[in-house]
Amino acid sequence: xxxxxxxxxxxxxxxxxxxxxxxxxxxxxxxxxxxxxxxxxxxxxxxxxxxxxxxxxxxxxxxxxxxxxxxxxxxxxxxxxxxxxxxxxxxxxxxxxxxxxxxxxxxxxxxx
Amino acid sequence: xxxxxxxxxxxxxxxxxxxxxxxxxxxxxxxxxxxxxxxxxxxxxxxxxxxxxxxxxxxxxxxxxxxxxxxxxxxxxxxxxxxxxxxxxxxxxxxxxxxxxxxxxxxxx
Numbered sequence: 465x466x467x468x469x470x471x472x473x474x475x476x477x478x479x480x481x482x483x484x485x486x487x488x489x490x491x492x493x494x495x496x497x498x499x500x501x502x503x504x505x506x507x508x509x510x511x512x513x514x515x516x517x518x519x520x521x522x523x524x525x526x527x528x529x530x531x532x533x534x535x536x537x538x539x540x541x542x543x544x545x546x547x548x549x550x551x552x553x554x555x556x557x558x559x560x561x562x563x564x565x566x567x568x569x570x571x572x573x574x575x576x
Numbered sequence: 577x578x579x580x581x582x583x584x585x586x587x588x589x590x591x592x593x594x595x596x597x598x599x600x601x602x603x604x605x606x607x608x609x610x611x612x613x614x615x616x617x618x619x620x621x622x623x624x625x626x627x628x629x630x631x632x633x634x635x636x637x638x639x640x641x642x643x644x645x646x647x648x649x650x651x652x653x654x655x656x657x658x659x660x661x662x663x664x665x666x667x668x669x670x671x672x673x674x675x676x677x678x679x680x681x682x683x684x685x
Contacts (some may be wrong), residue, residue, distance in 0.1 A: 509675075564608075
């Protein structure tokens with residue numbers, strides 16, 4: 465399967481714990497996006513990379529969120545000191561430059 | 577003003593009818609426009625890309641772009657129950673891909 469892969473698919477964590485999600489993009493894609501989506505809303509932009517460079521991070525994103533994409537390959541999204549409001553679906557997508565982006569299956573985070 | 581706005585739903589159409597979805601965007605320099613379909617509990621799936629003014633057809637789907645009016649639409653012809661989903665409009669205004677809130681379509685058998 466050469467699509468976008470996300471791991472884990474589901475994560476339940478206690479409030480205050482740190483969590484890390486991984487995304488493996490389509491191999492020839494140089495752009496990688498992270499989004500958060502809650503019920504009834506469109507995907508909310510978090511951050512994106514072109515190759516290994518993080519080019520933009522949402523102003524709405526607190527300092528508890530950080531993302532990396534070492535060597536321009538896979539990416540990780542870490543949330544520190546999780547809060548109940550962080551419960552959402554976290555989506556990763558990749559594209560080649562400004563072409564259409566393809567999404568992974570998402571990681572559903574539940575903070576209890 | 578939101579970067580991407582879609583017509584409010586939900587939209588209910590009878591089987592075999594045309595479903596019409598509309599989207600406006602705020603950044604005049606946007607060059608890339610997309611429609612995604614999202615089934616409940618699933619991630620968005622790219623169904624159409626359009627980059628120049630005019631119409632683009634792919635099977636039962638037609639995307640229409642008017643850059644002067646900052647407007648992009650999606651027509652679904654001969655709607656089927658399997659078309660019942662949320663449709664998301666997406667635009668690249670600068671370098672990031674920005675989404676509208678989506679319009680939920682229900683096709684009545």
